[in-house]
Amino acid sequence: MNDADDPVAFHDALAAHGLILPTGVPGGYGRGAVFEDILQRFNELVSREAADDGAESLTFPPVVARGLIEKVGYLDNFPQLAGSVHSFFGGEAEAKALSARVQAGERWEDLLDITGVMLTPAACYPVYPLFSGRLRPGGRLVSVLNWVYRHEPSAEPTRLQSFRMREFVRVASTDEVVAWRDAWLERAMQLLQSLELPVASDVAADPFFGRGGRFLAASQREQRLKFEILVPIVSQQKPTAICSFNWHQDHFSSVFGIRTAGGEMASTACLGFGLERVTLALLRHHGLDPLQWPAGVRQLLWPDPATPRPSARCPTTS
Amino acid sequence: MNDADDPVAFHDALAAHGLILPTGVPGGYGRGAVFEDILQRFNELVSREAADDGAESLTFPPVVARGLIEKVGYLDNFPQLAGSVHSFFGGEAEAKALSARVQAGERWEDLLDITGVMLTPAACYPVYPLFSGRLRPGGRLVSVLNWVYRHEPSAEPTRLQSFRMREFVRVASTDEVVAWRDAWLERAMQLLQSLELPVASDVAADPFFGRGGRFLAASQREQRLKFEILVPIVSQQKPTAICSFNWHQDHFSSVFGIRTAGGEMASTACLGFGLERVTLALLRHHGLDPLQWPAGVRQLLWPDPATPRPSARCPTTS
Numbered sequence: 001m002n003d004a005d006d007p008v009a010f011h012d013a014l015a016a017h018g019l020i021l022p023t024g025v026p027g028g029y030g031r032g033a034v035f036e037d038i039l040q041r042f043n044e045l046v047s048r049e050a051a052d053d054g055a056e057s058l059t060f061p062p063v064v065a066r067g068l069i070e071k072v073g074y075l076d077n078f079p080q081l082a083g084s085v086h087s088f089f090g091g092e093a094e095a096k097a098l099s100a101r102v103q104a105g106e107r108w109e110d111l112l113d114i115t116g117v118m119l120t121p122a123a124c125y126p127v128y129p130l131f132s133g134r135l136r137p138g139g140r141l142v143s144v145l146n147w148v149y150r151h152e153p154s155a156e157p158t159r160l161q162s163f164r165m166r167e168f169v170r171v172a173s174t175d176e177v178v179a180w181r182d183a184w185l186e187r188a189m190q191l192l193q194s195l196e197l198p199v200a201s202d203v204a205a206d207p208f209f210g211r212g213g214r215f216l217a218a219s220q221r222e223q224r225l226k227f228e229i230l231v232p233i234v235s236q237q238k239p240t241a242i243c244s245f246n247w248h249q250d251h252f253s254s255v256f257g258i259r260t261a262g263g264e265m266a267s268t269a270c271l272g273f274g275l276e277r278v279t280l281a282l283l284r285h286h287g288l289d290p291l292q293w294p295a296g297v298r299q300l301l302w303p304d305p306a307t308p309r310p311s312a313r314c315p316t317t318s
Numbered sequence: 319m320n321d322a323d324d325p326v327a328f329h330d331a332l333a334a335h336g337l338i339l340p341t342g343v344p345g346g347y348g349r350g351a352v353f354e355d356i357l358q359r360f361n362e363l364v365s366r367e368a369a370d371d372g373a374e375s376l377t378f379p380p381v382v383a384r385g386l387i388e389k390v391g392y393l394d395n396f397p398q399l400a401g402s403v404h405s406f407f408g409g410e411a412e413a414k415a416l417s418a419r420v421q422a423g424e425r426w427e428d429l430l431d432i433t434g435v436m437l438t439p440a441a442c443y444p445v446y447p448l449f450s451g452r453l454r455p456g457g458r459l460v461s462v463l464n465w466v467y468r469h470e471p472s473a474e475p476t477r478l479q480s481f482r483m484r485e486f487v488r489v490a491s492t493d494e495v496v497a498w499r500d501a502w503l504e505r506a507m508q509l510l511q512s513l514e515l516p517v518a519s520d521v522a523a524d525p526f527f528g529r530g531g532r533f534l535a536a537s538q539r540e541q542r543l544k545f546e547i548l549v550p551i552v553s554q555q556k557p558t559a560i561c562s563f564n565w566h567q568d569h570f571s572s573v574f575g576i577r578t579a580g581g582e583m584a585s586t587a588c589l590g591f592g593l594e595r596v597t598l599a600l601l602r603h604h605g606l607d608p609l610q611w612p613a614g615v616r617q618l619l620w621p622d623p624a625t626p627r628p629s630a631r632c633p634t635t636s
Contacts, residue, residue, distance in 0.1 A: 021376065023444055024383045025435055030444060031377040058339065059349040061480030062380050062465050063437075065342045075426070076417045079406035084430055085437065086404055087469040088397035092528050099394045108393070109432045112402055114425075115469055117343055117479065119381075119403065126341055126348060147380050147465065151405035151433055161435065162379030210410050 007234040010284065011157040017288045026153035027161035031276075038290060039279045041301040042195075043145065043166050046273060049191055055143040055168060060126040062147040062162075063117040068129060071255055074121060077208050077216065083119030083149040086112040119149035123165040124270040128252040131171050137261040139172025141180075145275075158233050158240050158277050167272040171253075173260045174267040181245050181269045185227055188243050188271065195297050197231050197242075197281055204228040204244065225249070231281045242277040246270050325552040328602065329475040335606045344471035345479035349594075356608060357597045359619040360513075361463065361484050364591060367509055373461040373486060378444040380465040380480075381435040386447065389573055392439060395526050395534065401437030401467040404430040437467035441483040442588040446570040449489050455579040457490025459498075463593075476551050476558050476595050485590040489571075491578045492585040499563055499587045503545055506561050506589065513615050515549050515560075515599055522546040522562065543567070549599045560595040564588050 014020045014035075021030035031039070063085060069075065075082060086109065088098060094111060101108035120126065123146035131140055145166045153161055170180045185201060192199045204226045205217035220226055225247050230239035246269060252258070253266040260266050286293040290301075332338045332353075339348035349357070381403060387393065393400060404427065406416060412429060419426035438444070441464035449458060463484045471479055488498045503519060510517045522544045523535035538544055543565050548557035564587060570576070571584040578584050604611040608619075 021448060023378070023447070024385070025381070028379055028381060028383070028435060030379075030448075033375040036375065036377045057351040057354065059354045060341070061346055061348075061478070063343070063346060063467065063480045065346070067342070070420050075406075075420045079408075079413050079416050082405055083433065084404045084427055085467070085469075086402045086427070087400055088393075090397075095397050095528055098397050102388050102393045107432070109402055109404070114427045115401065115479075116471060117346060129341070130339060130348075149381065149403070151403075153434060160379070161433075162381045210413055 005235045005237070007156045007158075010234055011155065013288060014157060014280075014283065019283065019288060020157065025161065026155050027159055028153075029157075029160075034290060035279060035283075038282060038301065039164070039275045042273070042278050042282070043275060045191070045300055046166055047143075049187065050143065050168065053141060053168075055141045057143045058127065058130075060120065060123075060144065060146055062120050062149070064120045064126050066114070066116055066118050068125060069118045069121070072125065072128075072252065073255075077206070077213065078121065080209055081121060081150045081152060081207070083121070083151055085115045085117050085119065087115045089113050120146055121150065122148055122270075123167040123272060124169045127169045128171070128256050128258065128268060131258045131266075132256045134259045134263065135171060135261055135266055139170065139176055139260065139266065142169040142171075143167070144169065156234055158280055160276055163277075164275040165272040166275055167270050169268065169270045171258060171266055171268045173262070173264065174249075177267040177269045178247065181227075181247055181271065184271050185229075185245055188229055188245075188273070192229060192231070192243065192278075194300060195282065196294055197285055199229050199231045199242075200239070201227055201229050204241065206246075231285075233277065233281050233284050240277055240281070241274070242281055243271065243273050323553045323555070325474045325476075328552055329473065331606060332475060332598075332601065337601065337606060338475065343479065344473050345477055347475075347478075352608060353597060353601075356600060356619065357482070357593045360591075360596050360600070361593060363509070363618055364484055365461075367505070368461065368486065371459060371486075373459045375461045376445065376448075378438065378441075378462065378464055380438050380467070382438045382444050384432070384434055384436050386443060387436045387439070390443065390446075390570065391573075395524070395531065396439065398527055399439060399468045399470060399525070401439070401469055403433045403435045403437065405433050407431050438464055439468065440466055440588075441485040441590060442487045445487045446489070446574050446576070446586065449576045449584075450574045452577045452581065453489060453579055453584055457488065457494055457578065457584065460487045460489075461485070462487065474552055476598055478594055481595075482593040483590040484593055485588050487586065487588045489576060489584055489586050491580070491582065492567075495585040495587045496565060499565055499589065502589050503547075503563055506547055506563075506591070510547060510549070510561065510596075512618060513600065514612055515603055517547050517549045517560075518557065519545055519547050522559065524564075549603075551595065551599050551602050558595055558599070559592070560599055561589065561591050 018032045019035040098108050098111045123144045127142050170177050205220045208216040227245040228241040229243040233240040248268045250265045252268045258266040336350040337353040416429045441462045445460050488495050523538045526534040545563040546559040547561040551558040566586045568583045570586045576584040
């Protein structure tokens with residue numbers, strides 16, 4: 001990372017190399033074949049690292065039940081980040097009015113009403129309701145990968161409105177959950193160091209809304225409920241979180257009535273790799289052409305020499 | 319497919335086997351490890367089939383610019399299926415009011431305003447604006463895979479609010495585009511027949527809204543602009559479309575100013591495999607345990623005998 005901090009120059013260099021494709025949506029760019037290959041390869045590396053853990057792999061759509069978002073308190077804590085999905089329920093006359101407004105360049109969204117879904121704000125959210133009731137001994141471990149939405153439009157390439165999180169979710173007794181979180185913090189640090197990224201870990205807090213939010217964030221830090229692994233991407237002074245670890249204590253368990261095999265209130269924790277951010281960190285530190293990356297990093301991400309290299313194979317739109 | 323038509327029984331059998339996980343959202347269930355493995359393997363089979371075509375592989379988030387949806391006429395034709403994303407832009411007082419309404423179980427969505435994005439209704443939409451201007455000789459061919467949203471909540475397992483389309487998009491002269499579409503119709507039929515699915519192709523029409531929509535659908539059929547490949551999944555009488563082919567003539571080219579290398583208005587077409595529907599078709603016709611599927615089908619989907627079988631490896635939540 002030789003350049004002075006300049007998020008816009010980094011964005012433009014990524015675009016010039018066809019790694020990302022501007023779409024007019026701030027934080028909503030497309031990913032070129034090379035970018036996507038790096039992302040998928042990192043995700044596969046995580047899967048290999050976790051292969052012996054026996055996680056259940058579940059896949060959810062990028063929308064969740066509106067009632068789930070309401071129940072878990074997301075709108076109390078992060079209303080500014082939420083994405084609510086609205087649609088059209090009218091008849092012929094209303095459809096004509098809608099169409100006329102769109103064609104006149106006028107606002108038309110007041111003709112919509114709410115659907116039953118919202119955008120998934122965190123890949124782990126759909127997991128917790130599955131485990132209402134009593135857990136089996138040892139609890140559960142789930143792997144998910146999903147697109148998540150956060151309404152924070154930005155030209156800064158690491159701050160996306162829509163991005164992918166690879167998460168592991170642990171639902172068990174407090175001791176089991178905390179031990180699992182601690183072990184993964186060490187493990188994720190080593191995994192990212194093996195990719196020759198200058199990572200550091202730190203206690204962190206979620207972006208709670210408003211004045212009350214500042215108190216919640218301070219309390220979260222004080223209780224060491226959230227950790228992040230950070231690496232400089234667009235700023236040396238303010239490194240970017242590429243992996244986060246959240247211990248929710250009994251927040252989700254009490255909402256969904258999840259108890260351990262022994263009958264106590266369960267504890268939950270999750271950890272998530274921000275897949276686009278890891279990809280951007282690799283591009284920032286090792287250069288924009290993966291064929292030129294350090295041999296050790298290439299070996300970890302592309303372990304099979306027979307596999308075609310998209311960077312050499314797929315034309316980009318640049 | 320031995321059972322009488324019964325979508326609910328099929329849904330319940332899928333859930334009982336852990337292939338899908340009900341979430342309370344109609345058309346928004348989770349996918350278990352075995353379901354997802356089938357889906358990914360079919361997608362890889364499509365990739366192998368198309369490997370020599372030289373498509374550019376692009377990845378977009380499941381949200382697109384609001385202005386794009388407005389421009390392409392989606393709200394004129396399919397307002398009932400659209401998903402508009404709204405969020406919270408207020409300050410402390412408004413946030414408190416929002417929170418109070420949520421906690422009182424009252425509607426709160428009128429406190430939101432529109433964001434710059436809508437949910438992607440078709441995986442190909444973000445592709446067209448990239449090609450404004452003059453194409454290179456031979457035009458472009460793009461491969462995309464994305465989650466798409468359609469607001470049509472249903473308990474019927476093949477009708478999803480959020481699902482994945484694997485699409486190819488061709489942007490070129492009319493002759494090139496039509497020849498490509500015709501060749502892929504044949505190719506996709508053979509691919510799906512090789513998986514021992516009883517497919518048939520037919521002229522089709524999009525679900526245009528209202529009375530005016532009936533005219534548009536008739537015109538689309540008459541001009542043979544849309545074809546579908548269908549297979550019985552939840553009904554013998556009404557087979558389900560699992561792959562569709564759309565020739566848009568100059569609809570997108572005129573909106574985005576796309577011209578051929580020779581300077582004429584370009585033509586566009588796309589074809590899409592509905593990945594969840596193909597997966598459901600395979601489960602319906604070959605049974606709920608992929609280990610018991612016909613050897614020829616298994617060989618096509620799991621060609622590498624060294625690859626672990628998730629169906630034997632991953633526990634499901636059932």
